[in-house]
Amino acid sequence: MSFRYIVNRLFYTLFMFLFIVSLNFMLFRLMPGDPLTMVSKEISSSPEGRATLERMYGLDKPLIHQYGDYMKSMVTFDFGTSFHYKTPVRDLLGDKIANSLILGMAAVPLGIAIGILGGIIASARHGKTADMLITTSSMVIYAVPTFWLAMILLMIFGVRLGWVPINSMLTPGASFATKAAYLKDLFHHMIIPVLSYAIAIFGSYLLIMRGSMIDVFSEDYVLTARAKGLKEKPLIRKHVVPNALLPISTSVIYSLAIVFTGAFSIEVLFSWPGMGKLMVESVTRRDYPVMQAANYLIAVAVILANFLMDIVYGWLDPRVRLG
Amino acid sequence: MESINTHEQLRKRERELKRQKIRNNLHLFFGNKRAVFGVLLLSFFIIMALLGPYFYKYDHFSYYLGPRVGKPTPEFRLGFDEMGRDVLGTVIYGTRASLAIGLSVTFIVVLIGATLGIASGYFGGIIDIFIMRVTEAISIIPTIPLILTLSAIIGQNFQNIIVILGVTSWTGTCKLIRSQTLTIKQRNYVERAKAIGAGNTYIMRKHILPNVFPLIFSNIILTVQGSIMAESTLAFLGVGDPSIPTWGQLLRSAREQGAITTGSWWLFIPAGLCLVALASSFVFIGYGFDEINNPKLRRR
């Protein structure tokens, strides 16, 4: 891969970083009302108290200074104190991110794998009944809201059949003697959320992969490979799939990069203590430090992912790698 | 073949070709069973949204018609909600709200996407670079966190939710319109218009815009579907206007009532099914148009 390509992407990444992070700063200055009332009604109602709070949160300085402070605190990952929990935001986010990762890292790769595999199968049967069935059902699944699917699964397996617990990540109040017991309880709680999350995302991957495969099938090099005497299966494996995966690879990386932001509706539905749930709650609580920090982390993640997407794409596609 | 030598004849021939193309495309579209099914499904919902409230006597605003979260009865086939309202009436009424959201959000998306996309593709150069860099940067921000932030800033009434959804989902449409504009810019009718001295705004409005639309039609249809679903997710997360009974709001209040644990299926199955059916109808239609524009996708 050429040095220039990487430097070019790095500059672009820097531009995006500044753009998005500054946007995050500006959005929170545009908030209507007085965020300080959220911290404490009593203190902010007295002028002295207000002044103290303003000093505490640096709101008494000119905007440009605030921006400098903001940038400094963001790059040092020092996000201040949560209005609601009154604990450092950094510690708060750590746990939540871990919980979201547990859920997402089980579900997202599963969903992507099913989608890509299904797309390959459907495209190989293009126009036949199997394709019609697979494609139509993934279109319907694409149109099913994640949380509703989860509600249905929860009603069937959690309430009617009683096979799985209906919410949270671990049995409340339980203490686990062994690591195995902990994992077992976690696994038990995970099944339905992971399943509904995976089903929710596979539909779109299937449709994209199918379209991409069909595009590649009409390429001349596929006809050449057929003329070489390659049978359908090795043809698909060696020539069609590698090329069809190129356009989809970037969205796979992107999806994996934002796993830690949580599956919002699933976390809310199952009371899963992850980032998604925290962010939703922070909106209602007006817990700005938490929201700002979460947005910042997301921005960093997507920007890194974007850079990584460029690099990986370059690595996968020799035209970019060597061009 | 007769020779074409006057402007009049040229225009006539172009019109003829256009009409023939439309006929061909309609033929292709209605040959697609899924797309036809989608159209039927969508028509059903449109009729339900327009006429349903006139033909069904209970609506979302009549309280205590029966017990709170009461079971279905022969008269009230889908039971009652937590305020004793008739669920069927609410679901019918919700069709309006959900469709209204989908259509208005799509309107905003197309407005922003077409303006920026056409300007970017048509003018090129520094304008193009600037617009596309910003679009790119916005498009990589995950939607839900951005929406949550915006909703915290500007508040969560019905109109605000529409605006927020609109301003956060235009980037894909914009990129698509830009790339289509680039190809249309090369066509000879645009060259011709330029040669006879037509202004930029005139060309963009009269030549580019009408020719871009057929190509992004499936994207527009899928935007309607995406907005309806995004709204339902937001409503479910508690971001939205609880006084407007969209299907998402019904699902949220069903969950808050504990409908899953109590087994009050009528609170969330009908609304959810309607949501899925309406969204799938758009997906079916959208992919139907996709197959017209991309012949490779058709049955070989």
Place this chain on the structure above:
Amino acid sequence: MSEVLLELDNLKTYFTVTKGKVKAVDGVSFTLNRGESLGLVGESGCGKTTTALSIIKLLPKEGQIEGGRILFEGKDITHQTEDELSDFRWKQVSMIFQGAMNALNPVKRVCDQVAEPILLHEYTTKKQAMERVKELFELVELDTNLMYSYPHEFSGGMRQRAIIAMALACHPKLIIGDEPTTALDVMVQAQILDLINELRGKLNMSMLMITHDLSIISDTCDKVAIMYAGRIVEMGETKEVLSNSLHPYTKKLISAFPNIYAERKMVDSIPGDPPDLYTPPPGCRFAKRCHMVGGKEVCQVEIHPPLIDYTGKGHYVACHLWRNPDEY
């Protein structure tokens, strides 16, 4: 005595579309001897590519061989199973497709793509296959150091050479070239044609050359068959057909081709479009555009004229009016 390698006997390949059947190839017959080269010429859409794809049975899904036989070394291959076909393809008949730019997979190294059919058809190790690739690169005059490159690093001419190397990989008895040089610029085109000629002489292969360019035919082919609307209208030795053409379509085709040595004159064109192959006209398919018809009902009404060797010199023509060249 030359030996027949390939024989097409009244081949009919139709495409099934919603309206009915498009008769893309409608009764094509010819024979090709070992070591011989035959050019198949015609406008786009006349069925020449479909004929080629029928021979290696790589028709698109709507396409179907609905009649006739394809005999390869005396064996009918029209009803072969997929397994038999995958042995037949490339080992017996290889193909150089049109569009040099897209016939190589962009994400695989060139050497792997050339080696692919060797590994598939011959029981060799990867190392032996690579040795063979090296030989092939030398044969087509490509720098062997470039073996491990990716296709986009090659120029158009180099890619076409690599594709020819690939086509030769398994010592096929027949090579089909479908417009092998169309996408190349003129100088490169000449080099590639020279290379093809040279290699064909060296390796004693048969060749079926598909093109719309008559100059390529005169350079590379022993025999030529002119196709129009799904049928062969004239066939024979290249020199004989080009210098002494009998069919009005051939004559038009030749005169439509500008000659740089001749005086400047308007290039002759053929008015009108080829007939719709979904409902071809009952009589001669060229009748509507033919300048000779002039009231001769025979052409419009009767069956399509059969392809007959009227002269006895192996020069076949399908025209009711072939005897009246003076009317031209």
